Amino acid sequence: MTGRRRSSPRPIRRATAVATVSVVACGAAVASLLSACGSLPGSGDSGEKEPVTVMTWAPQNTKATNMPGMPAMAQAYARWVNARGGIRGHRLRVLTCNERNDSVAAAQCAQRAVDEGAAAVVGSYSQFGRQFMSPLEVKGIPFIGGYGASDEEFESPLSYPVNGGQASLLAGNGRQLARDCKRVALVRPDTIQGDQMPSLLNSGLQNGSRRPAKDIKAPEDGTDYSPQVTRALDEVGADPAAFGTSEAGGKAPGACVTASLGDHTDAFFDSFRRLQEESPEVRVASVLGSVGQSLVNRTGGISGPLEGADITGWYPVADDPRWKPMRRVVTDYAFDDNRIDPADQGVQTTWIAYTVLRALIEELDDKGVQDITAHELQTTLDEGDRAIDTGGLTPKLRWRDEDMLAVQDFPRIVNGMVTYQVVRGGQLVAAQDGFVNVTKTLERRKTDS
Missing domain, CATH: 3.40.50.2300 (Response regulator)
Structure with a gap:
């Protein structure tokens, strides 16, 4: 039997880089097709503005739980929005990191997000919340739509969960x-x-x-x-x-x-x-x-x-029509990446988390904010004017104090909804x-x- 996970932080050791960077854009080679790279639906702006750097991490190639589809979905999402000129003109720069199911690697991923100037960590998986939340809290970097695998995701004031974990x-x-x-x-x-x-x-x-x-x-x-x-x-x-x-x-x-x-x-x-x-x-x-x-x-x-x-x-069954936008993005921008299973809850959570990020950037753009920083995102998450619509994949989401549910040990939960499914005829159905x-x-x- 394997040993139990430690609950206290371990010293961070120097290690080889565990992150890869995906910088995605409409290439100059397709300049003649820029008319097809118009603004994201509802964005109304394809002009160049400051890019937004975010990170998505998850364990890959480990002996325990692996979630390679989460960073892969983040990269596909970035290719999609950048092919349309970005989110209100802000190109999306996605950093990915292998969290390795290891507390040291989780802390290293978070530190890299800090060092690379990430405005948020989006749609990620880790059981080591104590190790990864501390560096983010020090720099005020919001953690948006994590998988819900650690207690800190439902305790830290910098965490904004999209599900009930x-x-x-x-x-x-x-x-x-x-x-x-x-x-x-x-x-x-x-x-x-x-x-x-x-x-x-x-x-x-x-x-x-x-x-x-x-x-x-x-x-x-x-x-x-x-x-x-x-x-x-x-x-x-x-x-x-x-x-x-x-x-x-x-x-x-x-x-x-x-x-x-x-x-x-x-x-x-x-x-x-x-x-x-x-x-x-x-x-x-x-x-x-x-x-x-x-x-x-x-x-x-x-x-x-x-x-x-x-x-x-947490979400509707995989063949529900509400997942069609995500499936189109996977088909068109994942380039047959077999890491992405549209029925996987990690992939689905990442899609929803990036949907939240897009809505936040659009709200800030409507207010005339040109530089999308961690502070601006955090303020909008805490005090934003709008509840965020995820296309019916979750209830509309807000993270004001009055939106938090009174759940012992999990004070940051704002979404207490689940779905019941059953295996019938060899298929997962509602x-x-x-x-x-x-x-x-x-x-x-x-x-x-």
Whole structure:
């Protein structure tokens, strides 16, 4: 089993550069096509102004969770807006950084953002909030639309989350499971972040008058989870007598196992599949980010262990028409970059975060601000006149004091909405229309459960 993540900062060591810079623009070679590089829809200005430098980081090529699609989506977004003359004439300069799932590398990414004069960090992933937020706070650089993998993203006054992070996913998953399950086992990483998961899931189960889940710790970077599968099945008492047949012909409430292990959730369900025949009636579940359509496909689709699984996400299902603008950008400007999966929640979060950035720059431009600085962005985020429309992918977003939800341990949450999805016919589809608000569930959460 791997060691638990440290919660205290480690000294920053000199290291090789972990960031690459993508400076994207309409090239001189296509000067004759500049008429096709007009302003972004709604921008009304294609003139040259000061460029805006931002950074997006995420772990890549590690043994734990990897999010290469996030910096790749940021680069594609920059190519798109710059091909249209920038955002109100401001060209977008995107720095990317490999966070490596390492506290030192996370701090180095943040320091590079400072050194390169980034006005914001946008749409990034890291579990090491303490290490990366400190350098940003010192220089007043806002952290916009992170993935929600660290506590500091929901505590720091310089953080502006676009979703409810792990907290909303697990609370929502608990509520989703409460409809179908009498007994639940949670398989989660043996890390500091993993330690929060039981109380979050249990808040949702409690909302449905269910007992707390059995907590099963697992190595974050494991390759065989057979011991955890066996224990989970034992803990929920998975036997045919636990089940009946509902009036609708489905399973009556019974034994359920939910797993949230990031990239290694596929290894868990591979182990589960091998042992599944012994307990065929067990219902499985997870959250998007740990499970996605690509994993459903890899594990056998309609005949795999995830068929019928309850899945909780932040955003509408991947084939929802509201994602069409993002898909067009990926098709036209990602140049077949196989790092970008439009169904991945990291990619989707990055798209939404850059949508927020664009709206902020447009608001500042409307006020006559020519130089888009970190201070200007922070002031607009804290006091802006407009709620930001993300095209229906989230509720309209604002981060004033009165917009913060009263959620213990997560005071920066402004969006407590999740979506319920289910694997049906080998496809992730909406389990019900619209968003589910888990704010009250989180507010009633008991942290000692």
